[in-house]
Structure formats: C-alpha cells, structure tokens
C-alpha cells in the first residue's frame with residue numbers, strides 16, 4: 001500500500017464533495033438590495049452545499065475520474081448486442097461544423113436549407129439500404145424508434161376500423177421489444193426459441209390469430225444468427241392482417257447484403273449509434289430513425305421531410321394521404337448524429353459499408369472458430385453473424401460462473417462481453433468484436449480467452465473468484481447498488497469501504 005493509495009497511474013480519487021470545500025472558492029457578489037421574495041414558502045432555507053473547487057482542481061478531478069473509465073479508445077470492447085466500434089474522428093469534425101452545430105431548432109426554416117438537405121440525403125441512404133418506402137428520423141434511440149414503429153402500426157390498424165390487442169415476441173428478444181408492446185397496452189405473446197436458436201415460421205403460424213397486431217423480430221437475432229425463415233414469417237403475418245416489426249439494432253451485420261424491405265418488413269428502427277458510429281454507452285446520445293413500408297409510410301409522426309424536400313412540422317399542414325399518428329419529439333431529433341451517420345456512410349461509400357458488415361461477420365466467426373475447442377459455442381453448427389454466443393457449459397464443475405469469468409477479463413485489460421443475455425442459454429457470453437478490430441487485436445483477445453478457459457479447466461479458481469485484482473475497485477455489491485442506490489452525499493464513509 002502506498003501513502004496516497006495510488007499504484008502508479010491507478011488513481012484513487014475521492015468524491016467531489018471530499019475534494020471541494022464550500023468556504024474557500026467562489027465569486028464575491030455584493031449582497032442584493034432588499035427585495036420581496038416571490039417564492040412563497042418555497043425558498044431554500046439551508047445552504048446549497050455545492051462543493052467549491054478552483055478550475056485546476058475541477059479539471060484534475062474529472063480527468064482523474066476519466067482515467068478510471070474503460071473506453072473504446074483504450075481497448076477492445078466486445079459487448080454483444082451493443083456494437084461498440086471505433087468512431088472515426090472525421091465524423092466528429094463534421095458534426096462540429098458551426099453550420100450544423102450552432103443552429104437553433106426555432107430558427108426560421110429558410111435559414112437552414114443545408115441541414116434539411118443533409119436530413120434528406122440521410123433519408124435517401126437509409127431507405128435505399130433497407131429497401132423501404134419512408135423513414136421517420138425523429139426518434140432519439142432504438143427504443144423510441146420501436147415505439148414510433150409500433151404506434152404507426154397501431155394507427156394503420158385503427159384506420160382499417162379494427163382493434164387488435166396482441167403482439168408476438170420471440171423469447172430471445174431484446175427487453176425493449178416486449179416493453180414497447182406492453183407500454184402501448186398490448187398483450188405480449190411469447191414465441192419459444194427453437195433448440196437451434198432460430199425462430200420458426202411454424203411456431204409463428206401457431207401463435208397467430210385475428211387479435212395479433214404485429215410480430216417484433218430481431219434479425220439477425222440476439223443469438224447472433226440470421227433467421228432464414230424471416231420472409232416466410234412475414235408472409236404468414238401479412239396473411240393474418242398483422243404487421244412485421246423488425247428490430248434493426250443488428251443491421252450492421254447485413255448492410256449491403258440484405259434489404260429488410262425484401263424480407264417483408266413493415267417497420268424497423270436503425271440504431272445510428274450502433275450501425276453508423278457515434279460514441280455511445282452510458283446513456284447516450286442515440287438516434288433511432290424508423291424506416292417504414294409503403295403501407296405504414298402515411299402514419300409517420302410529425303415533423304417529417306417529404307421526398308421533395310419540403311418540411312411538414314404540424315399535423316394541420318398535412319396533405320391528403322398523410323395521416324401522422326402524432327408527434328414524438330419537440331423538434332427533428334439528433335442533428336449531430338445525423339451528421340455523423342452521413343459522414344460515416346459517405347466516407348465508406350456503398351461498397352465500404354458492405355465490406356464493414358462482411359468484416360464484422362468475419363471477425364465474429366474467427367473468434368468462434370478459434371475458441372470453440374476450449375469454450376462452449378451455443379450454436380456451433382451455424383455461422384455466426386456479427387456476434388458469437390457462448391454459454392457456461394465449459395465452466396461446468398469448476399465452480400466458476402460467467403460473472404467470475406467476466407471479472408477475470410477485466411484483469412486481462414478487456415471490457416467484459418455481454419453477460420447473461422440472451423436468456424435462452426445458460427450463463428450467456430455474447431461477444432461482438434466489430435469490423436474495427438485488427439487481426440492482431442483479435443488474436444490477443446483470443447489468446448487471453450484461451451488462457452482463461454484453460455485456467456478454469458485446470459482449477460485455478462482463485463484467479464476468477466478474486467478478480468478483478470488490477471482495477472481501482474474489486475467486486476462491488478451490484479445488487480445493493482441497484483436496489484439501494486446512494487444518490488446523495490451525506491458525508492462520512494471512507495471511499496474504499498463504501499465501494500468494496
């Protein structure tokens with residue numbers, strides 16, 4: 001133990017309240033002249049107790065904290081279902097151009113033709129890649145895109161004079177799918193995953209009746225497999241008068257290879273922050289444009305851009321045949337992300353986007369092939385798409401869990417993969433390398449995973465149970481942190497004790 005608690009650059013940093021003092025820094029303002037408060041009884045009676053820090057103290061506090069954070073710019077981030085890929089700096093440069101970065105949403109439309117043209121161009125790329133008729137740009141995350149797509153479906157069914165109350169959701173679905181359906185008041189009818197990991201058209205047909213409004217299907221699915229019966233599923237869904245919602249979070253595996261429109265998809269959100277780059281994680285930013293088929297296009301929410309470039313901001317301004325289900329956001333969505341996504345698309349070109357998908361799939365299959373003799377691949381007989389799913393079968397009898405394995409990865413310098421999701425296999429470990437890792441980086445990851453898998457087999461339990469040993473904090477009580485979060489500073493507890 002060192003005097004400061006530091007180990008070289010592994011920094012121990014107190015809370016900002018412990019660094020700052022509220023009596024030493026600040027601005028001297030003159031006492032205001034006597035005035036009558038208009039706050040009624042609501043004026044604060046106690047000091048606000050914000051910590052006072054000088055500028056260098058503030059800078060140091062946040063820079064020191066940032067050095068405890070793992071990031072895609074520090075190393076491989078193999079989270080499955082999240083697509084943590086390199087974000088080209090060119091995109092950042094474009095997004096900071098003052099003509100895009102400094103415009104105000106209430107500026108007169110006549111002063112922002114460039115921004116509208118960019119949104120139009122982005123829309124053309126998205127509808128061309130997906131083979132769909134229209135796109136609603138405004139949703140601010142994948143989950144809100146799901147909501148927008150499902151609201152368009154509900155509006156289309158209502159326009160036929162029908163009400164339907166059930167949505168089909170495969171068991172392997174991302175949690176946002178059943179949550180979206182439930183938030184809109186639908187009953188969720190689960191569809192069992194086949195032992196092969198696929199969703200079968202037969203199972204969908206069996207679950208269909210005339211109360212079903214839609215199916216929500218992720219393709220490629222969260223087992224990392226391409227559901228090859230998607231077109232057959234679409235046909236069965238349409239025959240029953242329902243709609244096909246596709247969760248497009250995994251679109252980065254099929255860009256330039258398959259168009260969802262050709263599979264019979266009616267609505268699909270695209271996570272621009274996953275497929276077309278943008279730094280994300282930790283809650284944002286996100287953008288989840290939803291592409292719509294010919295049948296759903298009329299129900300897209302306001303505001304929207306017509307194909308001819310004119311802007312429709314209010315339902316009252318709609319032409320005949322435009323029947324927006326309403327409005328999701330005050331303005332047009334995440335402009336900075338539109339710029340990043342279009343910069344990513346244009347700098348790759350159509351062929352480059354296709355190659356990015358191919359390389360992402362190749363990288364995942366390389367990991368699968370390199371580790372399948374020491375770790376258990378859940379669906380070994382099928383090619384993986386952009387991510388490969390392992391389960392905990394290879395840890396059986398060792399006393400080591402998926403969680404222990406993930407903690408040991410932290411000691412090896414990697415962010416853990418996605419754990420315990422999807423729920424359809426035991427102790428899931430979902431690995432997505434993305435196209436942006438070099439062969440050398442993949443080889444290092446594979447070698448580290450092999451070493452860990454062998455250590456587990458050879459009974460080196462301590463390496464896992466005591467991990468992470470080389471992190472500023474060891475094992476946290478994650479359950480208590482989630483159930484009883486301490487969100488206000490009340491003074492007292494030493495930092496190390498509170499965290500460990």
Ligand SMILES: *Cc1c(COP(=O)(O)O)cnc(C)c1O
Nearest residue numbers: 081141142143174176247249286
């Ligand atoms: C990430 C993800 C979502 C949700 O997207 P957000 O942008 O995080 O709201 C939905 N479905 C799948 C399969 C995802 O991976």
